[in-house]
Amino acid sequence: MKMTPPLLVLGGSLIFGVVLFVVVILPWATMTDQPSDIHRPRTALEERGRKLYVKNGCSYCHSQFIRRIDWDLGAERIAQAGDYIAEQPHLLGTERTGPDLSQEGGEHPDDWHMAHFINPRYVRPESIMPEWAFLGTENITALIAYKQSLGYKDADARMQRQRLWKPKSIEAYEKGTDGNVAWLHDLVPEPWRKLPNPYPTSQAGLTRGHRIYQSFCIGCHGPVGDGMGPAAPHLYPPPLNFTTLKGRGVSGGILYYQIMNGITGTAMPYFKRDLESEKIWDVGNYVAVTFIGETDANTEPRGIDASYEPADGEKR
Amino acid sequence: MELLREEPHGTTKAFYLSSAVWMVFGTLAGFTGAVQLIAPELLGNIPWIVFGRIRPIHTNAVIFGFVGSALIGSAHYLVPTLVRTPLYSERLGKITVWLWNLAVVLGTLTLSLGFSQNREYAEWIWPVDVIVMASLGLGFYNLLQTVKRREEEILYVSVWYIFGAFVFTAFIYFFGNAMWNPFTGSITGIPDGILAWFYGHGVVGLFLTPFAVAIAYYIIPITCRAPLYSHSLSLLGFWSLLMIYTHIGTHHILQAPTPTWLKVIAITGSIAMLVPVAAVLINLWLTMRGRIPYILGDTGGKFVLAGTVWYLLTCIQGPLQALPVVQRITHFNNWVVAHAHMGVLGFSGIIALGGIYFILPRITGRPLHSKFLADMQYWLVLLGMSGFFTVLTAAGLIQGHGWLNGETVYRMLPEIHPYMVLRLSVGILIVSGAFIGLYNIYMSLYGFKTGRKAS
Numbered sequence: 001m002k003m004t005p006p007l008l009v010l011g012g013s014l015i016f017g018v019v020l021f022v023v024v025i026l027p028w029a030t031m032t033d034q035p036s037d038i039h040r041p042r043t044a045l046e047e048r049g050r051k052l053y054v055k056n057g058c059s060y061c062h063s064q065f066i067r068r069i070d071w072d073l074g075a076e077r078i079a080q081a082g083d084y085i086a087e088q089p090h091l092l093g094t095e096r097t098g099p100d101l102s103q104e105g106g107e108h109p110d111d112w113h114m115a116h117f118i119n120p121r122y123v124r125p126e127s128i129m130p131e132w133a134f135l136g137t138e139n140i141t142a143l144i145a146y147k148q149s150l151g152y153k154d155a156d157a158r159m160q161r162q163r164l165w166k167p168k169s170i171e172a173y174e175k176g177t178d179g180n181v182a183w184l185h186d187l188v189p190e191p192w193r194k195l196p197n198p199y200p201t202s203q204a205g206l207t208r209g210h211r212i213y214q215s216f217c218i219g220c221h222g223p224v225g226d227g228m229g230p231a232a233p234h235l236y237p238p239p240l241n242f243t244t245l246k247g248r249g250v251s252g253g254i255l256y257y258q259i260m261n262g263i264t265g266t267a268m269p270y271f272k273r274d275l276e277s278e279k280i281w282d283v284g285n286y287v288a289v290t291f292i293g294e295t296d297a298n299t300e301p302r303g304i305d306a307s308y309e310p311a312d313g314e315k316r
Numbered sequence: 317m318e319l320l321r322e323e324p325h326g327t328t329k330a331f332y333l334s335s336a337v338w339m340v341f342g343t344l345a346g347f348t349g350a351v352q353l354i355a356p357e358l359l360g361n362i363p364w365i366v367f368g369r370i371r372p373i374h375t376n377a378v379i380f381g382f383v384g385s386a387l388i389g390s391a392h393y394l395v396p397t398l399v400r401t402p403l404y405s406e407r408l409g410k411i412t413v414w415l416w417n418l419a420v421v422l423g424t425l426t427l428s429l430g431f432s433q434n435r436e437y438a439e440w441i442w443p444v445d446v447i448v449m450a451s452l453g454l455g456f457y458n459l460l461q462t463v464k465r466r467e468e469e470i471l472y473v474s475v476w477y478i479f480g481a482f483v484f485t486a487f488i489y490f491f492g493n494a495m496w497n498p499f500t501g502s503i504t505g506i507p508d509g510i511l512a513w514f515y516g517h518g519v520v521g522l523f524l525t526p527f528a529v530a531i532a533y534y535i536i537p538i539t540c541r542a543p544l545y546s547h548s549l550s551l552l553g554f555w556s557l558l559m560i561y562t563h564i565g566t567h568h569i570l571q572a573p574t575p576t577w578l579k580v581i582a583i584t585g586s587i588a589m590l591v592p593v594a595a596v597l598i599n600l601w602l603t604m605r606g607r608i609p610y611i612l613g614d615t616g617g618k619f620v621l622a623g624t625v626w627y628l629l630t631c632i633q634g635p636l637q638a639l640p641v642v643q644r645i646t647h648f649n650n651w652v653v654a655h656a657h658m659g660v661l662g663f664s665g666i667i668a669l670g671g672i673y674f675i676l677p678r679i680t681g682r683p684l685h686s687k688f689l690a691d692m693q694y695w696l697v698l699l700g701m702s703g704f705f706t707v708l709t710a711a712g713l714i715q716g717h718g719w720l721n722g723e724t725v726y727r728m729l730p731e732i733h734p735y736m737v738l739r740l741s742v743g744i745l746i747v748s749g750a751f752i753g754l755y756n757i758y759m760s761l762y763g764f765k766t767g768r769k770a771s
């Protein structure tokens with residue numbers, strides 16, 4: 001084969017044309033433009049937030065599609081092509097330095113996001129996400145509106161839940177400590193309320209609890225558990241002051257349930273995806289021993305002791 | 317005008333100096349990003365270097381500024397030399413250089429101000445795209461005119477690759493940036509993802525790769541003083557690269573809801589990439605069989621040889637990580653960042669440097685300012701690259717396995733922290749290499765001392 005400039009240029013262009021047709025134009029022309037079951041148009045404010053997301057390169061750290069193999073944020077719904085029909089430019093992303101955001105809407109109330117965008121370390125102490133305070137409150141509000149729309153109708157349903165519980169939690173908070181604690185605990189299912197922490201307090205367990213507290217809770221509940229972490233000024237109702245729980249009938253089960261499930265409407269997130277069973281018991285007991293000053297660890301009913309427990313109780 | 321002064325090989329010289337400057341700037345930008353992944357608050361709350369902006373500044377500065385300038389600069393030397401005809405117009409060449417630099421400067425500034433199209437390597441906004449297209453078009457025209465006036469009838473394989481690269485880069489850049497949509501630079505929905513990765517993959521496979529391969533095809537036979545092993549292999553490698561590489565962009569978004577038939581094309585095509593890669597490497601390595609000491613004795617040749625080894629590693633890893641079973645673990649994490657540095661720095665970047673060091677003495681008529689400094693840069697970049705590969709691959713595996721096992725992204729952050737620190741430390745080697753390179757290239761071009769005699 002003798003290579004000449006016309007052959008190179010025309011041959012190259014021909015190959016390019018054919019391939020462009022097969023791998024770009026064909027999918028473009030044949031792919032569905034039908035919206036998926038959850039799709040809805042975005043509002044003007046949400047669009048504005050999306051532009052900020054594009055301008056500031058959020059997509060280098062956050063993907064926006066859920067795969068079959070995912071466990072983290074949004075894993076309840078696997079992505080479909082119909083979710084993306086209005087995306088321009090696409091924000092699929094290729095890296096997860098931070099979690100996927102395609103179903104972020106309604107995961108947290110707006111005040112959590114405000115604190116998080118001002119400084120992610122306020123609510124997520126080990127985060128490496130940049131601070132976005134420089135965008136200004138107005139822009140952050142738009143960004144939050146966009147975040148809360150991610151997941152479209154699924155997100156709207158979650159946001160409805162946040163909006164339902166937010167006023168109730170505020171009302172309870174404004175009733176004062178007794179009223180607030182009663183409200184918080186009444187919502188915990190009965191069996192959990194009565195459940196003591198079945199495991200004994202140990203130095204090792206407290207050390208682990210301390211470490212978890214520092215990686216997850218300190219920004220809100222503060223280093224001494226008084227609810228005065230750096231995020232506090234941005235959150236309403238503010239993070240709970242644990243010391244007020246003393247003598248108010250808190251159980252290991254309540255602590256476990258609240259940490260596992262979070263308190264929708266308030267900034268208190270659920271931790272069931274981040275922490276598995278032992279870690280939740282450990283941090284709950286750490287809070288009980290260190291800040292509340294009373295613990296029901298290893299009191300009855302506690303079932304048969306687990307095999308690893310030190311042999312000091314009666315049941316063996 | 318002084319900037320457009322015509323001098324023999326002025327275009328190539330100006331491209332080389334730009335490349336050296338952009339290498340320093342680009343690696344510093346990467347370094348800044350790496351700092352933020354360790355200590356997000358260390359550099360303060362400065363909008364224009366926030367991670368989401370410094371990252372595209374880094375990637376575009378190294379791809380187009382550092383590697384791109386060096387490769388296009390070498391093309392402006394290789395084509396005239398290989399067809400035994402002076403460059404059609406050095407003035408046009410200088411305009412090409414300045415437009416190219418203008419694009420990188422404007423692209424950097426606009427990104428830092430928050431103007432971005434947000435699709436990887438297509439972030440620069442429309443006006444910058446126009447400048448890039450103009451520069452590419454001028455370069456193409458200039459070289460085409462040179463070839464039309466050629467003395468040498470037969471076109472050597474490097475010339476094919478250079479023309480292939482120009483034609484494909486221009487097309488890919490135009491379509492990939494959806495330049496008919498100036499305000500968003502994109503189309504809509506999942507097809508936009510497909511188009512964007514058709515482009516993103518094209519940037520590395522049809523811009524960087526063919527230029528780098530062209531340089532390797534030129535330098536290796538000369539330094540090892542042997543004729544090229546096979547003409548047929550060259551043909552096979554060239555046409556199969558153009559045919560296969562173009563198809564496989566969707567392997568970047570394999571797990572997204574793209575059509576299944578397209579995924580099949582992307583995966584099979586990725587495996588078929590072994591054909592063009594093997595054709596090139598077998599051809600080059602059989603050319604140098606038994607003659608490696610000659611190559612190692614030449615500063616530029618040494619870089620090129622190392623680059624071909626990284627090419628092999630990148631292109632063994634590439635097809636593997638296109639397999640769905642492997643991507644379950646490797647996608648979305650630092651494994652891909654390791655691959656990216658291996659391809660762009662290890663392969664095309666190191667060959668780009670090799671081209672500079674091989675060609676510089678031939679266009680200045682003087683030996684390099686310092687062979688020692690060039691050797692030092694060689695080792696710094698090579699060590700840095702090996703370190704990057706090891707550290708980032710390890711971090712990626714840790715992330716990938718953790719996630720697959722149900723850990724949240726947040727839980728894995730402390731796990732990769734030590735690796736991010738190591739990456740930063742290793743990055744110092746590459747940044748130092750960039751500074752040394754700038755000094756050496758500047759002095760070789762404009763220094764009065766001719767440095768130590770090559771021994």
Ligand code: HEM
Nearest residue numbers: 343346347349350375378652653656660661740743746747
């Ligand atoms: C000239 C040499 C270099 C080249 C060609 C290069 C190229 C690249 C490319 C292509 C990417 C995109 C990766 C992807 O999207 O998967 C990238 C990302 C990155 N590079 Fe470099 N790089 C170089 C040097 C450096 C240095 C010296 C550092 C600093 C220590 C660095 C730090 C980074 C960081 C932090 C990212 C972002 C990774 C992330 O998003 O997690 N690079 N680089």
Ligand code: HEM
Nearest residue numbers: 094520567568586589631634635637638647652656659660
């Ligand atoms: C035989 C050839 C190759 C194959 C089959 C291949 C395959 C792949 C695949 C499958 C990915 C996506 C990984 C993921 O996101 O999970 C990828 C990413 C990448 N490859 Fe390659 N690769 C090849 C050669 C190269 C070369 C030669 C270069 C550089 C010149 C390169 C540069 C990159 C870059 C920069 C990325 C990161 C893109 C991003 O996410 O930002 N690759 N490659």
